[in-house]
Amino acid sequence: ISIREHAWGTKLDPPLISALVERWRLVTHTFHLPCSECTITLKDISLQLGLPVDGEVITGPMASVDWSATCEQLIGKVPNKFKGIRIEMGWLEDNF
Numbered sequence: 001i002s003i004r005e006h007a008w009g010t011k012l013d014p015p016l017i018s019a020l021v022e023r024w025r026l027v028t029h030t031f032h033l034p035c036s037e038c039t040i041t042l043k044d045i046s047l048q049l050g051l052p053v054d055g056e057v058i059t060g061p062m063a064s065v066d067w068s069a070t071c072e073q074l075i076g077k078v079p080n081k082f083k084g085i086r087i088e089m090g091w092l093e094d095n096f
Contacts (some may be wrong), residue, residue: 023031030037046053067085068078079091 020031023033025032028037030039042053045051065085067082071078071087075096077095079087079095081088081091
């Protein structure tokens with residue numbers, strides 16, 4: 001199992017994630033496994049990560065955004081720096 005639930009949140013299993021990345025085929029958007037091919041669905045993400053998939057859709061460009069306020073609203077914390085409009089993965093790992 002790649003994701004284990006704990007009282008304090010979710011813990012990822014890096015070796016399993018690496019194994020899946022090695023088997024991912026970009027052309028078909030599937031994992032090539034010894035038994036067959038498989039893909040990840042939106043329902044899989046919802047179940048495994050506990051993310052709602054039935055709310056309002058976020059699409060399109062965001063012209064003028066206060067990224068600090070957006071982060072505070074969505075994830076409850078504000079990173080100390082952004083890479084353009086991206087948050088560093090190290091910061092996410094350290095804080096979540």
